Amino acid sequence: MAFSRRTALALAVTAAVGLGGGVSASAATGNPASAAAQTSSGDLWKRTELYFGTGKPDGTAVTPEEFERFSEKEITAAFPDGFTELTGKGQYKGASGEIVREQSYLVVVLYPFTDRTANGEIEAIRTDYKRLFEQESVLRTDTVQQVSF
Numbered sequence: 001m002a003f004s005r006r007t008a009l010a011l012a013v014t015a016a017v018g019l020g021g022g023v024s025a026s027a028a029t030g031n032p033a034s035a036a037a038q039t040s041s042g043d044l045w046k047r048t049e050l051y052f053g054t055g056k057p058d059g060t061a062v063t064p065e066e067f068e069r070f071s072e073k074e075i076t077a078a079f080p081d082g083f084t085e086l087t088g089k090g091q092y093k094g095a096s097g098e099i100v101r102e103q104s105y106l107v108v109v110l111y112p113f114t115d116r117t118a119n120g121e122i123e124a125i126r127t128d129y130k131r132l133f134e135q136e137s138v139l140r141t142d143t144v145q146q147v148s149f
Contacts, residue, residue, distance in 0.1 A: 049107070062133050071107075075109075079111070085105060085107050087103065126140060
C-alpha cells in the first residue's frame with residue numbers, strides 16, 4: 001500500500017507524540033516529522049471530552065432545554081473561559097446488556113496543565129449529571145493537545 005508524503009508525515013508525528021517519544025527526542029535523529037511539529041506554535045494543554053446520554057430509565061429523554069440549563073449552571077460555572085458543545089447520536093451497551101441508542105451531547109474542554117481545580121470540577125459535573133438525570137455513566141476521555149489562540 002502506497003502512502004503519500006503527507007500521510008507518512010502525519011503517521012510519523014502521531015506515532016512520535018502518541019507513543020511518548022516526544023518531539024525533542026525525535027528531533028535529534030533528524031526526523032522531518034518531529035522538526036515540523038517543533039516549529040508549530042502553541043502550548044500543551046489538557047483536553048477532556050464528556051459524553052452525556054439523554055435517555056432516562058423511565059423512557060423519557062433529557063430535553064434540549066434541560067441540558068441547556070444544566071450546561072449553564074454546571075459547565076459554564078466550572079469553565080467560564082469556554083468549552084465546545086456538540087450534539088449527536090450515541091450507542092452503548094448498558095449494565096443490563098441491552099444496546100441503547102440515544103441522542104447525546106459531547107462537551108470538549110481545553111485547559112492548561114496548571115489548572116489545579118479542573119479535575120475536581122469535571123468529576124462534579126459528571127456526578128451531578130448522573131444524579132439529576134438518572135444516568136449510569138458519563139463517559140470521560142482525556143488527551144493532551146497542542147493549543148494556540
